[in-house]
Amino acid sequence: MLNNILILSLQISLLRTTLGGNVLIWPMEGSHWLNIKIIIDELIEKEHNVTVLVASGALFIMPTSNSSLTFEMYKVSFGKERIEGVIRNFVLTWLENGPSPSTIWRFYQEMAIVIEDFHMVSREICDGVLENQKLMEKLKKRKFEVLLSDPVFPCGDIVALKLGIPFMYSLRFSPASTVEKHCGKVPYPPSYVPAILSELTDQMTFSDRIRNFISYHLQDYMFETLWKSWDSYYSKAL
Secondary structure (H helix, E strand, C coil): CHHHHHHHHHHHHHCCCCCCCEEEEECCCCHHHHHHHHHHHHHHHCCCEEEEEEECCCCCCCCCCCCCEEEEEECCCCCHHHHHHHHHHHHHHHHHHCCCCCCHHHHHHHHHHHHHHHHHHHHHHHHHHHCCHHHHHHHHHCCCCEEEECCCCCCHHHHHHHHCCCEEECCCCCHHHHHHHHCCCCCCCCCCCCCCCCCCCCCCCHHHHHHHHHHHHHHHHHHHHHHCCHHHHHHHHC
């Protein structure tokens, strides 16, 4: 009798309880897709059902045969070459202007031209989902529990709010961690954490800390200037 109880206890302990949920992904192209794909693989490993929203003109985000991973396609007016051009221009501008403390202003002047083109693509992506009532109704019926968003492409948070579900941000890095600070509310005290692109380390002198403080505020100003056009879009969508 005791042996039977012990065997039954062992069998129960080996049983796996599956509490998988439905997760919606708002991805970003390029290396950002590789970053979030690692998270997707972990979610699937833990037996969650994952759905990725992907534009018809996507470059790197490709459907797979994994039964736990669904790709929900939506129509946009641009093709793969448009995304490829935006990424190429971004990389070339970055490499040719080499952001550093002495060149940061020129760097953002050149980058502003590239980012405007990026914003145009981003708005088409946003419209492709938010103005597609059939798709939005379909997503509501799927009863997702959370949306995982890469904030480099705007509107993931709007989709989550429209669906009435919480959302989380995933991001590799942004200059001076501006997006992480303002979108993810991650603390970045300038006396201790060097701003990305500042070329500083965590061993800073007093003058380095002043330079780091200025770097943070300069990046905040540049981002507010370059991304301000989204204020009216969000106000209208919400």
